[in-house]
Amino acid sequence: MEELWGRKVLLDEIHSAVVEQQAIRQLPTMQEEKQHVRCLRCGQFHLKRAVRLPNQHYFCPDCLQLSRVSSDQCFYHLPEPFPTKRAVFFGWEGTLTTGQQTVSDELLASVQHFESRMIWAVTGAGKTEMLFQSIHYSLEAGYRIAVASPRVDVCLELFPRIQAVFPEESSILLHGKMEEPYRYTKLVVCTTHQLLRFYEAFDVLIIDEVDAFPFVNNAMLDYGAKQAVKPQSSLIYLTATPTKGLLSLTKQNQLQTSILPARYHRRQLPVPKTKWCPNWRQKVQEGHCPRQLMRLTKELIKNNDVLIFCPSIHLMERLEEILRKKFPETTLAAVHSQDPARLEKVMAMRKKAYRILLTSTILERGVTFDGISVIVFGANHDVFATAALVQIAGRVDRRKTYTAGEVWFLHNGLTTAIKSAIKQIKKMNLLAKERGLLDEV
Ligand SMILES: [Zn+2]
Structure with a gap:
């Protein structure tokens, strides 16, 4: 019985032999309208003629990845039992800011x-x-x-x-x-x-x-x-x-x-700096390293490892070749979403195996590296929406120890996204200061 509490599943998704029981509710999988059917698992509407099966029933293409649901099936369900109070051991010993x-x-x-x-x-x-x-x-x-x-x-x-x-x-x-x-x-x-x-x-x-x-x-x-x-x-x-x-x-x-608005370590969010970088795309495509990128990388790498975000995989691969020649002594790698060694490379970066890591937007969130600075190369490209830029800037200075990590947006035209990302970060810093959530550096 328990297995179906609060669930809405098809027969072949059930593990135990519970379906014989009388209390079990059967819910419809599809709702039919004149020309459409609505899938009641994912809520999406489909034109009947587009999703009709040979047996005249309908299926849902949208939630197919969970297993195919069709109108001749039903969902099995049991309501959740009424909540009863109990004691639960709480094993957290940290303190909140x-x-x-x-x-x-x-x-x-x-x-x-x-x-x-x-x-x-x-x-x-x-x-x-x-x-x-x-x-x-x-x-x-x-x-x-x-x-x-x-x-x-x-x-x-x-x-x-x-x-x-x-x-x-x-x-x-x-x-x-x-x-x-x-x-x-x-x-x-x-x-x-x-x-x-x-x-x-x-x-x-x-x-x-x-x-x-x-x-x-x-x-x-x-x-x-x-x-x-x-x-x-x-x-x-x-x-x-x-x-x-x-x-x-x-x-x-x-x-x-x-x-x-503030991080747990009571330092303000690093505010991205912008730098004009003319013809960044053409230069890389022609096999040249833009001078601004070269100078900045040399400078930043003195204090921290450098994460370079690139707007496309193609451009990143070209840039990787170029930087390998320019920085022959430096450990360097590139990673993107289709890279089979993606997890290994991220792990290696965490262990400080690379000084420079080129990446697509895949590392924009969810990762923390010690001691890094970030460059967004071609920050005016469409893939770098406001949220992406705020998240990317947010990779820097996450640990307790301060390493003077910096965030740089290299661009050849300030976009609304760049401006609003910087504005949002500054606004949060101001709010944190007003609420007394920051320490003086
Ligand atoms: Zn569906």
Whole structure:
């Protein structure tokens, strides 16, 4: 029975022999309208003639990666049991900064009142620690709680940290490539895709990196998140770079928001500096290293390792060849999303195996390296949207020890994205100063 509590799954997704039981509810998989069908797993509408099967039923192409759902099937579901209070061991011994504590308290109040909230915390603020108090409260109240992220690497990092704080609590990590079979737990860490398999399951749902791909502007995952929570529940959005949609909800007072403008180490966010770099694209394509990039790299590498963000893989590969000739004595590598050695290279960079790492936007979030400076090469390129630039700048100075890391945007035309990224960072620093969350350097 437990296996189906709060779930919405197809017959072949069920592990135990529970479907015989009478209490089990069968929910429709599709809703038919005149010309369209709506998939009730992912909420998407399709033209009937586009998704008709030979047997005259319909299937959904949008959530195919979870397994094919068609209108001749049904979902199996059981409602969550009523929450019962219990004692839950809380194994966290750290302390929160003043700023973190305020946000943690506001979050708890939202959870207690089944309200939604956005937590806008700058990169490197220490977001995870602020969740522990509310997770503990929820578990003790008998609630079911999920921490979800669009990015599997974020889930992989979050899960052991949360497990360490609640070592006696049974918990599960769910993502597309997991091998462990599903089982019922009150504490779930999962990718946002996995939420499509839940129905009115969670009293509290926390979505980390809510502005990241693939969650951002994704109607299917948004539908999944809203289906996964109980009618009376608390939906918490965590982000360092909120989307326009979330910000406008905040402005209209439709979403309560906590802002944490300072990092836990009480230093301000590094403000990116801009440098004019004419014809950066042509120069690299012709096999030359732009003079500004050369000078800057030489300067920055005296104090820190250097991460160079490139707007395209093609350009990055050309630049890699050029820099290898210019810096023959320096350990150097390049990494992008399709690189099979991606994880190894990131690990090697963490262990300081390279002095220079060229990267696509893949490393814009979710990674922390010790002692680095960052250059965004061709920062006026379209791939570098405001959120990407704020996240990239946020890679620098995340550790407790100060290494004078710098952020540079090399461009040949200031874009709105560059200007608004710098403005946003400065605004957060000012807010942090006003609230007394920074130490004098
Ligand atoms: Zn679907």
